Amino acid sequence: MRSTRGSTLNRLLPVIVLFVVFAVGLAFPLSNFFVVRKTVVDVSNNRDFAPVAKILQSSCVDCHSVTPGLIAHPYYASFPIARDTIARDMLEGQKSFKLTQDQVSGKEPISNIDLAKISTVVEEGSMPPIRYKALHWDASLNQQQRAAILKYIVSRRN
DSSP: OHHHHHHHHHHHHHHHHHHHHHHHHHHHHHHGGGOOOOOOOOOSOOTTHHHHHHHIIIIIHHHHBOOTTTOOOOGGGGSHHHHHHHHHHHHHHHHHOOBOHHHHHTSSOOOHHHHHHHHHHHHHTOOSOHHHHHHOTTOSOOHHHHHHHHHHHHHHHO
């Protein structure tokens, strides 16, 4: 009888290990749904900007802001590999452009140069990057969000 239990356990062990690895792997992206973000109130009085402010806060500020209160870090951000990757991604994002709390609130306008950059990546669908979307499943911009951003940018150009 013991040999049957032992062989059954030996056959199930790889399945159990795969299940544990899969469950741990899912914990990272699922945890991002529970990250608490500071909400910045839109003070722009511009109805075209209101949805854009929400979009900027939901993903863009994580890599394009230097304002600590705007950035929402997941629990795994302090893990060695994640820490270095996140720091590198944030540095790259901030080289492209930086968002301040005043810009996200609509108190201060986003520069025309930065709006052109945003327009380009929204039209290309290149932001957020795939590596970010792999762990932040709600970060992809849907059609309505892309349209709202582009509508705001066009209204600023006129």
